[in-house]
Amino acid sequence: MGNAAESFRLNGQDVTFHVDVELVRIDAGEVEFDDELVGVGEQTLRLYERKGLLAPSRTAGGTRRYSEEDLSTxxxxxxxxxxxxxxxxxxxxxxxxxxxxxxxxxLDELTD
Incomplete structure:
Protein backbone atom coordinates (compact mmCIF):
# COMPACT_ATOMS: atom_id res chain seq x y z
CA MET A 1 0.00 0.00 0.00
CA GLY A 2 2.72 2.51 0.87
CA ASN A 3 4.60 4.20 3.65
CA ALA A 4 3.54 6.72 6.28
CA ALA A 5 5.79 8.87 8.41
CA GLU A 6 5.39 9.97 12.02
CA SER A 7 7.43 12.72 13.64
CA PHE A 8 7.94 13.71 17.25
CA ARG A 9 10.56 15.36 19.45
CA LEU A 10 13.01 13.19 21.40
CA ASN A 11 15.69 14.75 23.59
CA GLY A 12 15.14 18.08 21.90
CA GLN A 13 15.58 16.64 18.40
CA ASP A 14 13.04 15.97 15.69
CA VAL A 15 12.67 12.25 15.07
CA THR A 16 10.81 10.74 12.13
CA PHE A 17 10.05 7.09 11.65
CA HIS A 18 8.46 5.47 8.65
CA VAL A 19 5.75 2.86 8.84
CA ASP A 20 4.94 0.30 6.19
CA VAL A 21 1.19 0.86 5.96
CA GLU A 22 0.62 -2.74 4.93
CA LEU A 23 1.61 -3.77 8.47
CA VAL A 24 -0.90 -1.42 10.11
CA ARG A 25 -4.62 -2.03 10.43
CA ILE A 26 -6.74 0.84 11.69
CA ASP A 27 -10.14 -0.04 13.11
CA ALA A 28 -12.38 2.25 15.17
CA GLY A 29 -9.57 4.46 16.39
CA GLU A 30 -7.29 1.61 17.42
CA VAL A 31 -4.18 0.25 15.79
CA GLU A 32 -3.02 -3.34 15.60
CA PHE A 33 0.56 -3.56 14.46
CA ASP A 34 3.92 -5.23 14.57
CA ASP A 35 5.46 -3.99 17.84
CA GLU A 36 8.67 -2.97 16.08
CA LEU A 37 6.82 -0.15 14.32
CA VAL A 38 6.90 1.99 17.46
CA GLY A 39 10.63 1.55 17.99
CA VAL A 40 10.45 -0.97 20.83
CA GLY A 41 10.12 -4.72 20.71
CA GLU A 42 7.29 -6.95 21.82
CA GLN A 43 8.98 -7.88 25.11
CA THR A 44 9.52 -4.20 25.95
CA LEU A 45 5.85 -3.42 25.33
CA ARG A 46 4.87 -6.37 27.53
CA LEU A 47 7.21 -5.06 30.25
CA TYR A 48 5.59 -1.62 30.00
CA GLU A 49 2.22 -3.31 30.35
CA ARG A 50 3.32 -5.35 33.40
CA LYS A 51 4.69 -2.20 35.05
CA GLY A 52 1.36 -0.42 34.54
CA LEU A 53 2.60 2.02 31.91
CA LEU A 54 0.31 0.69 29.15
CA ALA A 55 -3.11 -0.92 29.17
CA PRO A 56 -3.97 -1.76 25.55
CA SER A 57 -7.34 -3.23 24.77
CA ARG A 58 -7.46 -6.79 23.47
CA THR A 59 -9.38 -8.67 20.86
CA ALA A 60 -11.39 -11.75 21.79
CA GLY A 61 -8.33 -13.77 20.74
CA GLY A 62 -6.06 -11.80 23.09
CA THR A 63 -4.26 -9.69 20.47
CA ARG A 64 -3.20 -6.34 21.89
CA ARG A 65 -4.80 -3.33 20.21
CA TYR A 66 -3.11 0.03 20.69
CA SER A 67 -5.08 3.27 20.60
CA GLU A 68 -3.58 6.61 19.61
CA GLU A 69 -3.36 7.36 23.34
CA ASP A 70 -1.36 4.13 23.83
CA LEU A 71 1.00 5.14 21.03
CA SER A 72 1.45 8.57 22.61
CA THR A 73 2.21 6.89 25.93
CA LEU A 107 -10.23 24.42 36.07
CA ASP A 108 -11.30 25.18 32.50
CA GLU A 109 -14.82 23.95 33.35
CA LEU A 110 -14.99 26.18 36.41
CA THR A 111 -13.72 29.28 34.61
CA ASP A 112 -15.95 29.01 31.53
Whole structure:
Protein backbone atom coordinates (compact mmCIF):
# COMPACT_ATOMS: atom_id res chain seq x y z
CA MET A 1 0.00 0.00 0.00
CA GLY A 2 2.72 2.51 0.87
CA ASN A 3 4.60 4.20 3.65
CA ALA A 4 3.54 6.72 6.28
CA ALA A 5 5.79 8.87 8.41
CA GLU A 6 5.39 9.97 12.02
CA SER A 7 7.43 12.72 13.64
CA PHE A 8 7.94 13.71 17.25
CA ARG A 9 10.56 15.36 19.45
CA LEU A 10 13.01 13.19 21.40
CA ASN A 11 15.69 14.75 23.59
CA GLY A 12 15.14 18.08 21.90
CA GLN A 13 15.58 16.64 18.40
CA ASP A 14 13.04 15.97 15.69
CA VAL A 15 12.67 12.25 15.07
CA THR A 16 10.81 10.74 12.13
CA PHE A 17 10.05 7.09 11.65
CA HIS A 18 8.46 5.47 8.65
CA VAL A 19 5.75 2.86 8.84
CA ASP A 20 4.94 0.30 6.19
CA VAL A 21 1.19 0.86 5.96
CA GLU A 22 0.62 -2.74 4.93
CA LEU A 23 1.61 -3.77 8.47
CA VAL A 24 -0.90 -1.42 10.11
CA ARG A 25 -4.62 -2.03 10.43
CA ILE A 26 -6.74 0.84 11.69
CA ASP A 27 -10.14 -0.04 13.11
CA ALA A 28 -12.38 2.25 15.17
CA GLY A 29 -9.57 4.46 16.39
CA GLU A 30 -7.29 1.61 17.42
CA VAL A 31 -4.18 0.25 15.79
CA GLU A 32 -3.02 -3.34 15.60
CA PHE A 33 0.56 -3.56 14.46
CA ASP A 34 3.92 -5.23 14.57
CA ASP A 35 5.46 -3.99 17.84
CA GLU A 36 8.67 -2.97 16.08
CA LEU A 37 6.82 -0.15 14.32
CA VAL A 38 6.90 1.99 17.46
CA GLY A 39 10.63 1.55 17.99
CA VAL A 40 10.45 -0.97 20.83
CA GLY A 41 10.12 -4.72 20.71
CA GLU A 42 7.29 -6.95 21.82
CA GLN A 43 8.98 -7.88 25.11
CA THR A 44 9.52 -4.20 25.95
CA LEU A 45 5.85 -3.42 25.33
CA ARG A 46 4.87 -6.37 27.53
CA LEU A 47 7.21 -5.06 30.25
CA TYR A 48 5.59 -1.62 30.00
CA GLU A 49 2.22 -3.31 30.35
CA ARG A 50 3.32 -5.35 33.40
CA LYS A 51 4.69 -2.20 35.05
CA GLY A 52 1.36 -0.42 34.54
CA LEU A 53 2.60 2.02 31.91
CA LEU A 54 0.31 0.69 29.15
CA ALA A 55 -3.11 -0.92 29.17
CA PRO A 56 -3.97 -1.76 25.55
CA SER A 57 -7.34 -3.23 24.77
CA ARG A 58 -7.46 -6.79 23.47
CA THR A 59 -9.38 -8.67 20.86
CA ALA A 60 -11.39 -11.75 21.79
CA GLY A 61 -8.33 -13.77 20.74
CA GLY A 62 -6.06 -11.80 23.09
CA THR A 63 -4.26 -9.69 20.47
CA ARG A 64 -3.20 -6.34 21.89
CA ARG A 65 -4.80 -3.33 20.21
CA TYR A 66 -3.11 0.03 20.69
CA SER A 67 -5.08 3.27 20.60
CA GLU A 68 -3.58 6.61 19.61
CA GLU A 69 -3.36 7.36 23.34
CA ASP A 70 -1.36 4.13 23.83
CA LEU A 71 1.00 5.14 21.03
CA SER A 72 1.45 8.57 22.61
CA THR A 73 2.21 6.89 25.93
CA UNK A 74 4.84 4.67 24.29
CA UNK A 75 6.47 7.74 22.74
CA UNK A 76 6.46 9.49 26.13
CA UNK A 77 7.96 6.43 27.85
CA UNK A 78 10.71 6.30 25.20
CA UNK A 79 11.47 10.00 25.81
CA UNK A 80 11.72 9.46 29.56
CA UNK A 81 13.87 6.33 29.24
CA UNK A 82 16.22 8.24 26.94
CA UNK A 83 16.82 10.88 29.63
CA UNK A 84 17.50 8.22 32.27
CA UNK A 85 14.21 7.89 34.15
CA UNK A 86 13.57 4.34 35.40
CA UNK A 87 10.22 2.59 34.88
CA UNK A 88 8.97 3.24 38.42
CA UNK A 89 9.77 6.92 37.96
CA UNK A 90 8.08 6.90 34.56
CA UNK A 91 4.91 5.48 36.10
CA UNK A 92 4.90 8.34 38.62
CA UNK A 93 5.56 10.93 35.89
CA UNK A 94 2.68 9.57 33.78
CA UNK A 95 0.35 9.54 36.79
CA UNK A 96 1.28 13.12 37.68
CA UNK A 97 0.87 14.28 34.08
CA UNK A 98 -2.59 12.66 33.92
CA UNK A 99 -3.60 14.24 37.23
CA UNK A 100 -2.34 17.62 36.04
CA UNK A 101 -4.31 17.29 32.81
CA UNK A 102 -7.48 16.40 34.77
CA UNK A 103 -6.99 19.39 37.07
CA UNK A 104 -6.52 21.72 34.11
CA UNK A 105 -9.69 20.38 32.49
CA UNK A 106 -11.61 20.90 35.74
CA LEU A 107 -10.23 24.42 36.07
CA ASP A 108 -11.30 25.18 32.50
CA GLU A 109 -14.82 23.95 33.35
CA LEU A 110 -14.99 26.18 36.41
CA THR A 111 -13.72 29.28 34.61
CA ASP A 112 -15.95 29.01 31.53
Missing amino acids: VRRVIELVEVGVNLVGIRHVLELEAANQALRAR
